[in-house]
Amino acid sequence: MNIAMIRAAMERSVGLVRETPLLSAPGLDEIAGRRVLVKAECLQWTGSFKFRGGWAAVTALEPAVRARGVLAISSGNHAQGVAMAARLLGVPAVIVMPEDAPRAKIEGTRALRGEVVLYRRATEDRDAIGARLAEERGLTLIRPFDDAEVIAGQGTCGIEIARQARAEGITRADVLVCCGGGGLSAGIALALAAEAPQMRVRTVEPEGFDDMARSLRSGRPERNPRLSGTICDAIMTPEPGRLTLPVLAELAGPGIAVTDGEALRAMAVAARHLKLVLEPGGAVALAAALFHPGEAAGDAVICVASGGNVDPEVLARALRE
C-alpha cells in the first residue's frame, strides 16, 4: 500500500463514492473543551465508510474475474459496502454473515441484492463456508481489511479529511478513527502522511476489545480475550490485520479505548447536536473526543463517525441514556 494506490482509488471513486461532510456544532465543542470536527461517514453510501474499500477493491479486479462475482464474509458494514459496489458494477455478490448480525445490516445487505448466506457463529466455520462458495462459483473473496486495495479505498477518506480540515484552517490535529481490523485507520494514516503530515491517526476501540491499542503498545499482534460482550459489533475483531498493524505502528499515536456506555452517550450527542444517526462502533471515536479529552493533543480534534447501521432499539436505548 502506498499513497499512489490511494490516489488511484480516489480517481476511480469520482462521482461514485460520496464526499462526506466534515461537521461541527457548538454543543460538541463545549462538551469536549476544544474544537471537534466530525467526518460523517455514516452519510456514505450503505451507511458506513466500507463502501469506499468495497468499491476500490471490486473496481481493481480484472474485468473477467470481476464478472464472475465477489464474496465477502462480514457481520454487516463490509457486507453492504461490497454488495453495493457489486450492484453498481452489475456483478454477483455473495455475503456470508453470522445469523446474529444486527437486523439492520442483514436487511440492508439483502436490499442491495446481495445474496446472504447465514451461519452460526458457535458451530460453523465462516471461512470454510466462504472458501467452498468461492471455489464452487469462481467468486473472488474481498477481505474486510487485510487487502491492499481495500485499505487504499478507505484511504480516500483520509484525503478528504486533509483537504476539508485545511479549508477549516486546521493542519495539525489528532484524527480519531473507530478501529476494528484497522483498514480505515491504516488507510487514513497513509493518506495523512502524504497530504497532512502534521495530523496523526489515533485508533479508538471498545474497552476489553482494544487489541490494536495493546498491539501498538507491545509492538506485536495481541489478540482480544473475548469475541463477544460489546455493543460495538462493527469493530469487534479478534486481532489487528497483518497489513494494517505495521502501517499503524509506524504512523499512528497510542490507541484509545472507550466504554460501551460512552459509545451510547456519544450516539445521543451525535443525534442531538449533529442530527446524525451513529451505530455504537461508529461512535467510539466521537466518544473519545468528548469523554477522553486528555488523551488527544491539540486545539482541535477530528473524529471519524464511521457508520450508522444501527437497529432502532439500540438507537432508542442510546437516546434514553
Place this chain on the structure above:
Amino acid sequence: MNIAMIRAAMERSVGLVRETPLLSAPGLDEIAGRRVLVKAECLQWTGSFKFRGGWAAVTALEPAVRARGVLAISSGNHAQGVAMAARLLGVPAVIVMPEDAPRAKIEGTRALRGEVVLYRRATEDRDAIGARLAEERGLTLIRPFDDAEVIAGQGTCGIEIARQARAEGITRADVLVCCGGGGLSAGIALALAAEAPQMRVRTVEPEGFDDMARSLRSGRPERNPRLSGTICDAIMTPEPGRLTLPVLAELAGPGIAVTDGEALRAMAVAARHLKLVLEPGGAVALAAALFHPGEAAGDAVICVASGGNVDPEVLARALRE
C-alpha cells in the same frame, strides 16, 4: 423579494452558512417508486434551515442598529437561527418562546447564548411581550417568515438545490418543501424560478394544518381552525405569510398534506436509510415523497428535510413505529 436579494444573501453566507448535502439511498427510491433526493437542512448550523434566514436578516441590518441587538418570537428553530447569527456577529439576541416549546429547542437556544423569555401560550400575548422588549432595549424584531431578507436567506437553499440537482443530472422535478408560514418555500420558489425554471415547489403541511394548501386552492389567505394538535410543532402556523402567499400562488404547484403518523414513519425511514435525525415538521416533505407518490410529478422528486431539532422521546417513538 427577488433573485438579486437571494444572490446577495448567498454572497454574505459564503463560509458561514453550510452547504448541506443532497442525499439519496436505494431504500428510499424503492419505497417511493422513483428517485428521491433529500436536501439535508437538518445538517445546517442550529439543526435547521432557519440559520440561513437569520443570518441573512441580521447581516442586512445597519451596523448601528444591529449592534443594539435582535429579537425573535419563535417556538424554536427560528429562535436558534437568529441566536446563532447574533452570536457569530457578537450582538445580543432575545428570544421569546412559549414555555411548552420542545425542550431541545429551548436548550438549544440557551446554548447559543440567546436570552430566552418564556411565555404562556394560553394567557400571554407574545407579540406584546416582544414589542415591549424591543422598545425597552432598542432591539430589532426579526420575523420568522414575513420579512424579505429572511425569505432571501431561505432562498439560498434553493440556489444550492438547483446546482446540486443539476450535478445529479436532474433539471425537471417537483421540490417538496416543509411549510409553516412559507418562508422557505417562497425563498426556494424564487431561487428555482431563476436558476432551475423547470423545477416547481410543492408545499407540504400536516393534515388539519394545511392553511397554505387551502390558500393556494382558494386564492386567498385561509386560517387553520386549530393551533394545537399536531406533533409537527415547527410548521404549525395560524395562516400563510403576507409576503409568502403571493410568491407561492404564482410559482408553486398544489400543496400536499400528510398525517402525523406519516411524518413519524418518514423520520424512521430517514434514520434507517439516510442516518439523519429529523423532527416531525422537518420530515413532512419526505413523508409526502414516500407515502403520497401520486401527488408529485416526474421521474425524480427532491424533498427538503428542513430540521432535526426533536426531543429524544419523540425520535424514540418514531423509531418504534
